[in-house]
Amino acid sequence: MPEPTVLTATGAGAEPAAAADYFQSYSVVGLLAVVGVLFVAVAFGAGRLLRPVVPTPEKLLTYECGVDPVGEGWAHTQVRYYVYAFLYVIFAVDSIFLFPWATVFAAPGYGAATLVEMFIFLGFLAVGLLYAYKKGVLTWT
Numbered sequence: 001m002p003e004p005t006v007l008t009a010t011g012a013g014a015e016p017a018a019a020a021d022y023f024q025s026y027s028v029v030g031l032l033a034v035v036g037v038l039f040v041a042v043a044f045g046a047g048r049l050l051r052p053v054v055p056t057p058e059k060l061l062t063y064e065c066g067v068d069p070v071g072e073g074w075a076h077t078q079v080r081y082y083v084y085a086f087l088y089v090i091f092a093v094d095s096i097f098l099f100p101w102a103t104v105f106a107a108p109g110y111g112a113a114t115l116v117e118m119f120i121f122l123g124f125l126a127v128g129l130l131y132a133y134k135k136g137v138l139t140w141t
Contacts (some may be wrong), residue, residue: 083137094125 097120105114133140 080137087132087137090128091125092120097121 101114101118101121104110105118
């Protein structure tokens with residue numbers, strides 16, 4: 001068996017076995033993905049073959065909480081609920097950045113810089129909240 005060559009800074013002399021090891025690790029992931037897809041396909045196929053299919057008019061009706069459907073299927077939804085949800089997601093995701101900041105702030109040598117950066121970040125959040133308030137988004141009517 002030949003000796004593996006040492007990889008130099010320019011990349012010359014790289015051994016072919018390193019590439020094989022590299023692709024072997026991806027082949028395991030690919031094999032696992034194929035097994036997962038096959039498992040799901042077999043489960044859905046077995047369910048389709050084993051279930052009884054007896055369509056009746058009662059089974060084809062829209063069902064909601066045991067009440068027969070009355071009227072149209074369309075319901076009007078207020079857009080302001082989506083705006084509240086969107087604002088919540090923005091501020092919740094932004095607050096997640098406070099935790100890594102707290103760990104960096106505790107590290108030696110990063111105190112003043114991270115403190116200034118966090119106040120700038122909180123300033124942007126405050127401007128966004130003020131903008132939403134001025135636009136009347138936060139009033140519940």
